[in-house]
Amino acid sequence: MAKRGKLFVLTGPSGAGKGTILEHILKAAPNLFLSVSATTRAPRAGEQEGIHYFFLSREAFEERVKQGDFLEYAEYVGNYYGTLEKPVDERLDEGYDVILEIEVQGAMQIHQKRPDAVLVFVAPPSMEELSRRLYGRGTEDAQERERRLQTAEHEMTYKDSFDYIVTNEVLERAVGDLLAIFRAERCRNNPRQIQGEGNTQC
């Protein structure tokens, strides 16, 4: 049997740049699988089941929430989004590392449920810079921008719940930090033990 992979969670406020960092990381780390989310929203043109999303009816989603099948989930603009635990564990059992890119609230659910997960919080260099980035996205509605900033400020208060904090000031440096975290975690002997069987990984 292959050595079990590691579960990584990338989170942080909207505008911190976790999506861009993730793109670079997936290119540089071919052994890393991006988890596929489940959703109740309708498939868009070209979206394939099991590749872009697992598409579920609202009833099926709620039933699986009851069954405890989700690692994390949330409702957003009338639809559910979440991460099913089984496909993630299957990949890990095959020996692949798996990464989730999710919102802070979902990451906090994983923080409680999975002590084996490595949780990385991507932070903006400052709230001023975050404000500039959100503005740069062309959100012209000042009220909407204010709401997003408040959400981001609230999310920032959770940052110390995570194992690592990567400040995305210079993209290349943040990507390098993330790649170093993946490499280091493969050598990690978690948690410190007095003696006995550990998981030598590198």
Next chain:
Amino acid sequence: MAKRGKLFVLTGPSGAGKGTILEHILKAAPNLFLSVSATTRAPRAGEQEGIHYFFLSREAFEERVKQGDFLEYAEYVGNYYGTLEKPVDERLDEGYDVILEIEVQGAMQIHQKRPDAVLVFVAPPSMEELSRRLYGRGTEDAQERERRLQTAEHEMTYKDSFDYIVTNEVLERAVGDLLAIFRAERCRNNPRQIQGEGNTQC
């Protein structure tokens, strides 16, 4: 005041290659200070106080052991060797990372005393390879080689007490693993907190 540095400890059995790895690391990480040991052995030609060692009389060494001044110490072939805590903490307070290269027993003392230390165990790829390496050093006495191997085997049983295990099969890879560990640890938010003040370092 500068942000406090991190304390790294490099340990592992004799022949695992920690000295060679350390040489490469010190070249690649200019912000990393190698801790200077204290010893009761007489200075050799060219050895300078505070650079190669802190030279102490046996009485002074034992007195400072009593005072609790040592992070770790051990007796070896009739002389004491140890790491004074104060010079290490001074460097850390200045914001530098400090690395100690010490024997496994000394590292175990730090394991107890300093939960802030990052402990890295350098392991040989196998005991057969370790045997070959010790033999390659030209130790012609079979009995002495056997004694060293037994010590190494005993030291290997402690490896799961350490935060990271780096297997030194290919030197360049082991050095890369170590550098990744240093970089990742700078982003580390230790330990996981529910909320509150952490130490964002990257």
